[in-house]
Amino acid sequence: MVLLYLWNPAWAQEKVLKVLEAEKLELRQxxxxxxxxxxxxxxxxxxDGEAIEAGRVIYFRTRKLLFLSEGVRYRDREGRLLxxxxxxxxxxxxxxxxxxMRIEAKDLFxxxxxxxxxxxxxxxxxxxxxxxxPCGQEVPDYGFRAREIVLYPGDRVVARGVxxxxxxxxxxxxxxxLLFLSExQPRFEVGQDExxxxxxxxxxxxxxxxxxxxxxxxxxxxxxxFGFDHFGTGEAKxxxxxxxxxxxxxxxxxxxxxxxxxxxLSALLERDDTRDRxxxxxxxxxxxxxxSPQDWRYTLRAEGFLDxxxxxxxxxxxxxLPEVEAQSPVLREGPFSVQGGLVLxxxxxxxxxxxxxxxxxxxxxxxxxxxxxxSESLFLSPWPGAILRAENRFRGFYYTTQNPDGEYERxxxxxxxxxxxxxxxGFSLEASYLRSVQEGETPFRxxxxxxxxxxxxTLSLGLQERPLALNLKGGRDLEGGRYLPxxxxxxxxxxxxxxxxxxxxxxxxxxxxxxxxxxxxTPYPFSLKASLRFDHxxxxxxxxxxxxxxxxxxxxxxxxxxxxxxxxxxxxxxxSLALREGVSAYTLRALRDWQKDTLSLQGQAILGPESxxxxxxxxxxxLAYTLGYRWGSLPGPLLDLALSGRYQEGFRAxxxxxxxxxxxxxxxxxxGANLHLPEVEDRExxxxxxxxxxxxxxxxxxxxxxxxxxxxxxxxxxxxxxxxRQPQRPEGYGLxxxxxxxxxxxxxxxxxxxxxxxxxxxxxxxxxxxPRFVLVLDRxxxxxxxxxxxxxxxxxxxxxxxxxAAGLLLSQEGVKLGGGR
Numbered sequence: 001m002v003l004l005y006l007w008n009p010a011w012a013q014e015k016v017l018k019v020l021e022a023e024k025l026e027l028r029q030x031x032x033x034x035x036x037x038x039x040x041x042x043x044x045x046x047x048d049g050e051a052i053e054a055g056r057v058i059y060f061r062t063r064k065l066l067f068l069s070e071g072v073r074y075r076d077r078e079g080r081l082l083x084x085x086x087x088x089x090x091x092x093x094x095x096x097x098x099x100x101m102r103i104e105a106k107d108l109f110x111x112x113x114x115x116x117x118x119x120x121x122x123x124x125x126x127x128x129x130x131x132x133x134p135c136g137q138e139v140p141d142y143g144f145r146a147r148e149i150v151l152y153p154g155d156r157v158v159a160r161g162v163x164x165x166x167x168x169x170x171x172x173x174x175x176x177x178l179l180f181l182s183e184x185q186p187r188f189e190v191g192q193d194e195x196x197x198x199x200x201x202x203x204x205x206x207x208x209x210x211x212x213x214x215x216x217x218x219x220x221x222x223x224x225x226f227g228f229d230h231f232g233t234g235e236a237k238x239x240x241x242x243x244x245x246x247x248x249x250x251x252x253x254x255x256x257x258x259x260x261x262x263x264x265l266s267a268l269l270e271r272d273d274t275r276d277r278x279x280x281x282x283x284x285x286x287x288x289x290x291x292s293p294q295d296w297r298y299t300l301r302a303e304g305f306l307d308x309x310x311x312x313x314x315x316x317x318x319x320x321l322p323e324v325e326a327q328s329p330v331l332r333e334g335p336f337s338v339q340g341g342l343v344l345x346x347x348x349x350x351x352x353x354x355x356x357x358x359x360x361x362x363x364x365x366x367x368x369x370x371x372x373x374x375s376e377s378l379f380l381s382p383w384p385g386a387i388l389r390a391e392n393r394f395r396g397f398y399y400t401t402q403n404p405d406g407e408y409e410r411x412x413x414x415x416x417x418x419x420x421x422x423x424x425x426g427f428s429l430e431a432s433y434l435r436s437v438q439e440g441e442t443p444f445r446x447x448x449x450x451x452x453x454x455x456x457x458t459l460s461l462g463l464q465e466r467p468l469a470l471n472l473k474g475g476r477d478l479e480g481g482r483y484l485p486x487x488x489x490x491x492x493x494x495x496x497x498x499x500x501x502x503x504x505x506x507x508x509x510x511x512x513x514x515x516x517x518x519x520x521x522t523p524y525p526f527s528l529k530a531s532l533r534f535d536h537x538x539x540x541x542x543x544x545x546x547x548x549x550x551x552x553x554x555x556x557x558x559x560x561x562x563x564x565x566x567x568x569x570x571x572x573x574x575x576s577l578a579l580r581e582g583v584s585a586y587t588l589r590a591l592r593d594w595q596k597d598t599l600s601l602q603g604q605a606i607l608g609p610e611s612x613x614x615x616x617x618x619x620x621x622x623l624a625y626t627l628g629y630r631w632g633s634l635p636g637p638l639l640d641l642a643l644s645g646r647y648q649e650g651f652r653a654x655x656x657x658x659x660x661x662x663x664x665x666x667x668x669x670x671x672g673a674n675l676h677l678p679e680v681e682d683r684e685x686x687x688x689x690x691x692x693x694x695x696x697x698x699x700x701x702x703x704x705x706x707x708x709x710x711x712x713x714x715x716x717x718x719x720x721x722x723x724x725r726q727p728q729r730p731e732g733y734g735l736x737x738x739x740x741x742x743x744x745x746x747x748x749x750x751x752x753x754x755x756x757x758x759x760x761x762x763x764x765x766x767x768x769x770x771p772r773f774v775l776v777l778d779r780x781x782x783x784x785x786x787x788x789x790x791x792x793x794x795x796x797x798x799x800x801x802x803x804x805a806a807g808l809l810l811s812q813e814g815v816k817l818g819g820g821r
Contacts, residue, residue, distance in 0.1 A: 018046045020046055021044040022044075023039055026038075032062065033061060034062070036061070052075075053072070054072045068086065069085070074087060074089075082115075085099050086098065099114065100113060110124055111129075112125055112126055126146075127146055127149040128143065128145050131143075132780065135780035137751075141167065144159065145165065146159035156178075157180075162174040162175070178211050188201050189799070190796070191787065191794060191797055199218045200216070201217070210238065214227075236256060250273050251271065263288065264288075271308075281303070283302040298327075300325075302322035304321055305319070316350045316364050317349075323343060323345030342370070343373075350445040351365050355443060365443060369400070371398075375394070390418040393416075396414075412438070412440055413438050414437045416435045428463075430462075431458070432475075453479055455477070457478060466494070471488070472489075473488075485504045485506050486504070486505050486506075497521050498518075499519045502516040502517075514536065515534045525551035528548050530547070532565075540566050544565055547559070552579060555580055556578050558575070558576045569594065575588075583606075583607075584607050587604045600616065601615070601616045611631075622648035625645060628641065628643075629642075638661045640661075641659075649680070652680055658674075667697055668695060669695055670691070671696075675688070691720075701746060701753075715744055717743075719738055719739040720740055721740045734764075734765075740760055750779075753777075755775070757773070762791070772789040773790075774787050783799075783800045
């Protein structure tokens with residue numbers, strides 16, 4: 001195995017081929033080419049997320065070619081499992097040729113004598129496919145044979161020269177067939193609602209420019225609906241959807257994304273009249289698509305919406321109509337560097353309420369803007385011990401709007417800094433200059449800058465001779481024409497201790513302003529700190545802060561105390577303990593507020609999957625408490641219990657909260673309840689509120705035995721239920737149901753399931769029951785759904801094909817209508 005890992009660099013190209021397991025390595029020389037032969041039971045390889053297994057592997061180094069034989073198993077980056085008798089894989093372009101190929105893609109099983117892959121597309125000649133094979137059916141309910149089957153990335157299947165099979169018997173010949181393995185939805189639905197009869201159908205098509213569905217619908221007495229759902233099959237990611245339903249409802253969405261090294265583009269256009277009557281659009285183009293630090297960068301952006309309903313106010317979101325940007329790379333010449341950029345755009349956005357001329361335009365207005373930015377920097381060492389730094393940064397915003405004086409509005413953000421530092425041994429001298437300006441007016445709220453001006457020069461002196469450090473800093477405010485306060489600091493620092501004294505004094509007649517003293521002592525495992533500050537103008541001390549810590553094995557113990565020196569006395573005392581031993585952890589915190597005369601305790605013990613917690617607050621009148629218990633962790637199950645209340649001449653506000661959460665893909669729900677316990681003013685025990693959301697299986701279905709007896713249907717609950725105790729109502733409670741109800745599941749042979757659901761969406765009591773009944777026959781690779789809605793007075797029948805079909809119809813919230821969209 002050591003030799004195998006040594007050969008890995010020789011096999012590396014852009015992606016490394018790793019040998020995980022093998023029994024024998026043989027090196028051959030065939031002409032001018034090195035050949036590596038690996039054998040094992042099996043040989044296991046890995047390459048960029050792909051897993052390969054075979055009994056014998058031959059690698060031709062010059063041609064970058066792998067020849068696999070004897071039980072080949074190949075799982076690609078899309079999760080598809082490919083099995084073959086022999087497979088030849090090219091590592092240069094990732095193409096392959098295989099014999100007797102079997103493919104498991106999503107829930108579709110494909111097989112054929114010859115198989116090829118080029119440019120990510122798999123071609124299977126004289127192939128067979130069926131989604132029913134993984135269902136364990138002795139004879140698949142349906143499938144097809146085809147002259148050729150093409151499997152695209154993203155699991156889109158196009159077959160040509162197709163013979164449809166039902167129970168393995170030919171029933172129909174088609175020139176072409178289209179399947180979407182990851183976009184399953186009902187293809188045919190007929191029913192009746194409050195408006196009358198309706199029929200919906202989605203008919204697949206295949207063309208040179210892509211694949212998709214034509215969407216056709218008829219609504220009795222209302223008219224026809226039509227549309228399409230198109231997927232591109234080229235290099236770019238494309239999807240175009242359009243649907244019109246009577247009388248005048250439109251839904252469309254167009255997505256396009258292309259990313260290359262030299263160019264990148266993404267676009268989106270969408271409208272959904274069921275939400276709002278707006279067409280939203282977004283466009284972004286980048287040149288280059290993946291820039292390097294040496295590239296000029298160009299960007300085009302457009303973002304906004306078209307309002308189709310003048311009776312409602314439009315949203316006040318920022319619109320770019322459009323915006324173009326150019327940015328240079330950082331250009332360097334010796335110690336000097338410069339970078340610039342320009343953004344030109346027209347914007348429709350909320351106006352600036354602080355700008356008088358902008359307020360006159362209304363709350364939402366349009367204007368053009370140019371944003372010019374540039375930055376320059378200089379860094380050099382002109383002589384030994386000297387460092388010179390300088391930076392200039394400018395952003396100028398220029399608008400097409402005018403102020404009341406007729407001038408075009410603008411605002412700037414301009415900052416210039418420079419410093420020269422000279423060191424001589426432990427002595428240092430530094431002169432600094434700063435000028436920063438933000439001023440001007442903008443018509444827009446989104447780019448408004450606060451007014452700010454700063455202009456000053458400072459001089460700093462320093463001496464560093466360990467353990468002593470002295471610093472003195474002064475300067476002048478050039479904007480206000482006054483001297484800045486003089487700041488002095490002295491510190492002693494060495495291993496195990498530190499003492500710092502700082503003083504600030506005004507030079508314009510203010511006198512002393514501030515004095516600070518800080519000290520620390522750290523003899524391991526102890527750590528002691530103290531800090532104090534005196535405000536001279538107010539003649540007041542800040543609270544004295546004392547801190548102590550002790551490093552425990554696997555934890556720490558900390559104590560801090562704040563004490564007022566202006567007659568207040570002790571303020572707060574805080575004690576905390578943290579300890580960890582393996583999977584167990586303990587924390588404790590006690591806080592004493594001397595001014596409020598309260599004591600708070602917080603503690604937690606984590607014992608593997610279990611944890612206990614305590615929170616208490618004591619004052620002279622009452623003791624408030626919360627006791628908690630938690631078991632488990634997500635994805636669950638996770639159990640939470642919390643007992644809370646307060647003791648004040650008896651127990652009051654006593655509650656027990658219960659929570660149970662599970663977030664697994666098969667069963668996901670959240671259950672919570674609040675139980676009132678006896679207290680001084682109310683001795684009764686009752687449920688105050690409860691909520692349930694998600695889906696939960698109470699018990700699984702049991703199939704019949706060989707004699708056809710003993711079958712037990714499974715029962716599950718799904719949807720959302722909220723219970724609230726309401727003593728003022730005659731019933732004393734209220735229930736809010738949202739797609740809530742039971743589902744009975746009957747299990748038959750070959751994974752056949754029959755689901756019967758009764759779902760409610762209403763408030764109880766007070767409203768007559770109007771459930772929606774849903775009956776689903778699930779044959780794993782196809783399903784029928786019958787719906788009867790008493791609230792809407794509608795009935796519907798839908799057919800869905802594809803593996804695990806009913807899994808799309810049933811969700812945590814209940815039953816999905818209208819398919820997978």
